[in-house]
Amino acid sequence: MSAFSDSDRGYMARALQLAERGRYTAHPNPMVGCVIVKDGIVAGEGWHERAGEPHAEINALAAASGKAMGATAYVTLEPCAHHGKTPPCAEALIEAGVSKVIAAMRDPYEQVAGQGLAMLQSAGVVTELGLMQSSAERLNEGFVSRMTGNRPFIRVKVAASIDGATAMRSGESQWITGAPARNDVQRLRARSGAIMTGIGTVLADDPSLDVRLNAIETGGLQPLRVVLDSHLRMPLTAAMLARPGRTLVCCCGIHDDSALQRAGAEVRSFGEPDGVVDVGAVLDDLARRGVNDLLVEAGRGVMGHLMEKDLIDELVIYQAPHIMGSETRGMFRTPSWSTLADRRMLEITDVRRVGGDTRITARVKR
Amino acid sequence: MSAFSDSDRGYMARALQLAERGRYTAHPNPMVGCVIVKDGIVAGEGWHERAGEPHAEINALAAASGKAMGATAYVTLEPCAHHGKTPPCAEALIEAGVSKVIAAMRDPYEQVAGQGLAMLQSAGVVTELGLMQSSAERLNEGFVSRMTGNRPFIRVKVAASIDGATAMRSGESQWITGAPARNDVQRLRARSGAIMTGIGTVLADDPSLDVRLNAIETGGLQPLRVVLDSHLRMPLTAAMLARPGRTLVCCCGIHDDSALQRAGAEVRSFGEPDGVVDVGAVLDDLARRGVNDLLVEAGRGVMGHLMEKDLIDELVIYQAPHIMGSETRGMFRTPSWSTLADRRMLEITDVRRVGGDTRITARVKR
Numbered sequence A, B: 001m002s003a004f005s006d007s008d009r010g011y012m013a014r015a016l017q018l019a020e021r022g023r024y025t026a027h028p029n030p031m032v033g034c035v036i037v038k039d040g041i042v043a044g045e046g047w048h049e050r051a052g053e054p055h056a057e058i059n060a061l062a063a064a065s066g067k068a069m070g071a072t073a074y075v076t077l078e079p080c081a082h083h084g085k086t087p088p089c090a091e092a093l094i095e096a097g098v099s100k101v102i103a104a105m106r107d108p109y110e111q112v113a114g115q116g117l118a119m120l121q122s123a124g125v126v127t128e129l130g131l132m133q134s135s136a137e138r139l140n141e142g143f144v145s146r147m148t149g150n151r152p153f154i155r156v157k158v159a160a161s162i163d164g165a166t167a168m169r170s171g172e173s174q175w176i177t178g179a180p181a182r183n184d185v186q187r188l189r190a191r192s193g194a195i196m197t198g199i200g201t202v203l204a205d206d207p208s209l210d211v212r213l214n215a216i217e218t219g220g221l222q223p224l225r226v227v228l229d230s231h232l233r234m235p236l237t238a239a240m241l242a243r244p245g246r247t248l249v250c251c252c253g254i255h256d257d258s259a260l261q262r263a264g265a266e267v268r269s270f271g272e273p274d275g276v277v278d279v280g281a282v283l284d285d286l287a288r289r290g291v292n293d294l295l296v297e298a299g300r301g302v303m304g305h306l307m308e309k310d311l312i313d314e315l316v317i318y319q320a321p322h323i324m325g326s327e328t329r330g331m332f333r334t335p336s337w338s339t340l341a342d343r344r345m346l347e348i349t350d351v352r353r354v355g356g357d358t359r360i361t362a363r364v365k366r
Helices: A006-020 A056-064 A089-095 A115-122 A133-139 A141-149 A179-190 A199-205 A258-262 A279-288 A300-308 B006-020 B056-064 B089-095 B115-122 B133-139 B141-149 B179-190 B199-205 B258-262 B279-288 B300-308
Strands: A033-038 A041-047 A072-075 A100-103 A126-129 A153-161 A194-198 A224-228 A247-252 A265-270 A293-296 A314-320 A344-354 A357-364 B033-038 B041-047 B072-075 B100-103 B126-129 B153-161 B194-198 B224-228 B247-252 B265-270 B293-296 B314-320 B344-354 B357-364
Touching (some): A006 A041, A006 A056, A006 A072, A006 A133, A033 A056, A041 A056, A056 A072, A089 A115, A100 A115, A141 A153, A153 A179, A153 A300, A194 A199, A194 A300, A199 A224, A258 A265, B006 B056, B006 B072, B006 B100, B006 B133, B033 B056, B041 B056, B056 B089, B089 B115, B100 B115, B115 B126, B141 B153, B153 B300, B194 B199, B194 B300, B199 B300, B224 B279, B258 B265, B265 B279
Parallel strands (some): A072 A100, A100 A126, A194 A293, A247 A265, B072 B100, B153 B293, B247 B265
Antiparallel strands (some): A033 A041, A344 A357, B033 B072, B314 B357, B344 B357
């Protein structure tokens, strides 16, 4: 691997920053940014905004308007080599006369990985790989998870008191955290291809589970709502069915779902290896639908089931500075854990104040 | 109130810093620091190290060795005017020829408050009061609580997972937090006049509840251990009875406590308004014994009882980055709380990493 210079790192950092502009709009595609540099001057910048629209490289070449000859392109993901909804970016870079391409990471989709770089190399373009690779991978961890693991990156959101309660025993939970924390959750939703909950939460709280903060520009995208509902108890009058975006109800066995379908829901039946909907099969299904990031906003039953099955990648905990005591519900129902050895260890990656609450972001160690 | 200058604030900040050197040794007396300044130069510094030994002002005057004539004394607490174990400091300041005394706060003991300043004034010394008062009050909040409220400042220590569990259902809890957090608890103990626990914790964990970190210099002081033990089940073989320091066992009714007394414990019987030892009466007793700061290290029963009775001033939560799940014990048993309106609000005053854990310090809002 070649040694990259500080200016290389600066341009790639800028490309990563550009890529992030697609956070709420690019999925199911990855976020990608591109900076074209000629003689130490930025000739063009671009990012990928929306599936079906031009890729980052094409936008950057357009911005450079003919000044890309002999330039270096910094791109956060290996340029594509295949004809999809748009022509291959590698071809466009070659045609524009770019002499060098530095990519942060290889395309994670194994069947195309390396082909973009190979196409460039065979046209005489110098290629380098791996500049700020870990930042680029983290940026698109959902896309990487889907491409390499056939399942979305699973992020769970919890609102709890400092003593770990998410609701009173009665279910009373509005509101534990403040309005700024609830607005922040809207951003978690907007970056997610789907939001999962359980039928218990639907029946108790009737949530909308949509993005409804005007400050977030998703270009009309709404996450797919996914309800785990083994016995198909989903009410025809559920609030989410009347909201923009689609709803997938996951049940077991055979039910008459015609009324629910007419009410706007898609209903699918899955296996039930644990007596409840096979979450692994649901995740497969979501990956096939192009869901990179799955946000889970559910009660302790669903949350505990995912935790016991080691399916959670990241926790986002909004911790309110309250003590709620013992007559309450906890975050995760984990009936199979009986000793300290069963606990799961976290790596805390970020802690910050959000209004009067503390937001703790953590990875589950595996 | 006069306007204080930046250099006034600098000298008082130094005096507060000196006072803190008595954190582990001065109690039951308050921590006090003193800086004597002559012509813009520090002539002497002092602090109060140990009850029965000279007060801060006397140590500072000794350090100034005759150069205090016409000087200003900055002292974190109003100088005393009474003959206790040592002669009054106000008298010593007058004799040394100090021309001005700036005190951060009045003596909180109502029957002497203001008398030290009055003695100085009647001798022609200029006095000023209130410079950095809130810092001075916070430094000695335990002493202030005992003087003005007849009870110690009550600090509870909790070690819990991020989902609020303090033990598995079986009681297994060693170790949730890491060694650095456990060492930090030793510092909480060393600054406390007493440590309270419940008989359940004694029977389950047999804790020593003493200060045993060599790095903490308490000059041999050990906090009084206080065990809430309504039915006097305290074992004669309890580990704490063999440790340096005294143990007070608080029961209800009349028991044959002769063997326990021979084993080294002091046994006292209290009323039982709630069917358990009257904690309010225990706190009165501890205040009379000179306990400024009480640390509670107990199970969810004692902790919840104190929380329900609004007796907790401060929480120090060591939060381990783990998920322990539902088959666990929580921080506070609060059977009387049934709605969100019952919860207690906290003001978080400090958050920091201690080893791999997070230490959250918070006040209970009243």
